[in-house]
Amino acid sequence: MAPSSDIRWGIIGPGWIAGLFAEDLARTPGSKCVAVASRDLGRAQSFAEKHGIARAHGDYAAMAADPEVDIVYIATPHSHHHQHARLMLEGGKPLMVEKPFAMNAAEAADIIALANQRGLFVMDAMWTLCNPLFRRLAGRVQAGDIGTPRAFAASIGPMGGPKNSRVSDPELGGSFTLECMVYPMNILAGLAPNLLADPKVTASGRLTERGVDSASAIHLSNIDGHAVMSGGFVPGADGADISTFRLVGDEGWLAVTDNLFNPGRALFSSRGGELEELAEPASEQRYRWEIEEAANCLRHGRKASTLVPHELTLSVMKLLDQSLIQTRGRILP
Known part of the structure; x- marks a missing residue:
């Protein structure tokens, strides 16, 4: 992607926290949300309409395969973070995973290992560490x-x-x-x-x-x-x-x-x-700082954040x- 182009985000798990994230994303220069996915297509469509998002997917695999998405924000319950992170990474998508990053250290290590194997960016959405x-x-x-x-x-x-x-x-x-x-x-x-x-x-x-x-x-x-x-x-x-x-x-x-x-x-x-x-x-815009950090990492080809490094997460x-x-x-x- 060109350094000056917008980072195109996808969101899976259109719940309350995802809504707050989408609101801040819409106000963060250089980033925009272009897709949302839910197991319930109607729920995804409702979220997309509310937040002005172009595409709604009725399953997560469609998000992993969406060529217009540069990075996926995982906002599903953390009981499913490991499963959904693997699905997105196997589809070639860089990730930001809502906290807690996983249910346990073994799941977290597996997500990071897969991201490293695929050469993909992944970051724990610990926005406090990005706060000015x-x-x-x-x-x-x-x-x-x-x-x-x-x-x-x-x-x-x-x-x-x-x-x-x-x-x-x-x-x-x-x-x-x-x-x-x-x-x-x-x-x-x-x-x-x-x-x-x-x-x-x-x-x-x-x-x-x-x-x-x-x-x-x-x-x-x-x-x-x-x-x-x-x-x-x-x-x-x-x-x-x-x-x-x-x-x-x-x-x-x-x-x-x-x-x-x-x-x-x-x-x-x-x-x-x-x-x-x-x-x-x-x-x-409390999520703005982590959005900007992830976007900057993608623009510069980094596979991990220095503000929220993998070693700290593990x-x-x-x-x-x-x-x-x-x-x-x-x-x-």
Whole structure:
């Protein structure tokens, strides 16, 4: 494709999150959605009409074979990410896969291995790692402005979790740990990978009658320090705006004070200097940053993102596996 041409996106799984993604995609220069696919053609057509998308497919194989699609965004339930990612990759499509990337580390490794074998781009849709303020904070930490990271703490929620929704259904991969703890795990990996070096993992959770972890707490510790993260679903609640995190180093600290998922404001203390308030212009287009990152990678022929590298995705999935063994007694599914 020409460097100046639009990146043409396809979406499979036209649900709520896909709708938000499509809205941001339509407002992101250099990218456009040209196709959507669902197992229900009527649902795909309705989504296409709502979002001004040219083509609707009634099966996923048609998306994999669509010559007008440059990259596919997988927004189906994560219980099906592995199956659908393989189908798209076997059809020659680069991918962005909605979080969690897969149900477990083995599935994630298989997707990445197939992408590498086919010479195709694949990226975990962890938009927090592409957020401008997060990238600014990561740069400061990597420059040594807070010294060596020693302690991390994240609190999520209470998050909305209707009883009859996907997040409560074990057949669809319902799990607070997979659905939400994947965020602080990725944030920790992006800011302080030293705290993820061979950590001891301790985790606990609250299980529903259907065996789904509706809340969990995870503690990681190693020779460098420790990390703790916790949260849970509360039916009818939407507490994303009170989800925060803090990172303490031996020469300073930082704290995101507004929104763990899409940070816009933070406090930063470096080497005994004056406390700084950092901010980036707020954007309602929270998916824009990951869309731009994937598009830039495709234009430059990259097979992986440097902001969300494969190694980071795999390390996080392995830690989630260990956490789920303790929380639910087994790796999912």
